[in-house]
Amino acid sequence: MSQDFVLETQGLTKEFKGFTAVDNVNLQVQRGHIHALIGPNGAGKTTCFNLLTKFLTPTRGTILFNGKDITDTAPNQIARLGMVRSFQISAVFPHLSVLENVRIALQRKLGTSFHFWKSERTLNDLNDRAMELLTSVGLESYANTVTVEMPYGRKRALELATTLALEPELMLLDEPTQGMGHEDVDRVVELIKQVAVGRTILMVEHNLHVVSHLSDRITVLARGAVLAEGDYETVSANPQVREAYMGTAAEEDAA
Structure with a gap:
């Protein structure tokens, strides 16, 4: 693992009685960046978060934090590590x-x-x-x-x-703007920018406006697997991503 990455997963997989919720996810979260995990409902985002923070045990794969294998580490110990x-x-x-x-x-x-x-x-x-x-x-x-x-x-x-x-050295934010009006969303976006200084943030977020304004890098999940990765411009221009996620979101916004 490179010293540039605070968090890395290798082949992270979670199966539930034959259903694969997270499918061979390789994730690299760069130190000092805001990294967003996005995707349509059922894409595996929250399951992935639960695996990273050890509320679920992976079926297969490895989780590294600052180069240390934490795959079998308890949740309270994860928090103590930062x-x-x-x-x-x-x-x-x-x-x-x-x-x-x-x-x-x-x-x-x-x-x-x-x-x-x-x-x-x-x-x-x-x-x-x-x-x-x-x-x-x-x-x-x-x-x-x-x-x-x-x-x-x-x-x-x-x-x-x-x-x-x-x-924390790494903050994992799970839908930080869910259920908020526009004024509150804008306020929380600014707060996240402030608290991100000197830290690394990995967040699950459904609001593409928030993602576009905050994220240095985005990983898109679909059916539990990584569909695309890159900055917002790269990801939003990907036809597969637009079909799987962004087109749906745009239609909902227009409705």
């Missing part, structure tokens, strides 16, 4: 404040999440860093807001802050 996934459905504690959500993520990084006997003063020591993270995603004015009371787009920004609290 590969952290943000989930498709906002994964925050709705009845805690925004600040408390980030503070819990910071405790996880320190390994003190379950130290309930610690004094509140000890936890307050994390507040400065928590506020820095909230400021980085434009949520400093929401610090004391109960999370359930925030708009959906702001909750996704909070999820980015909690992910950043774990100091």
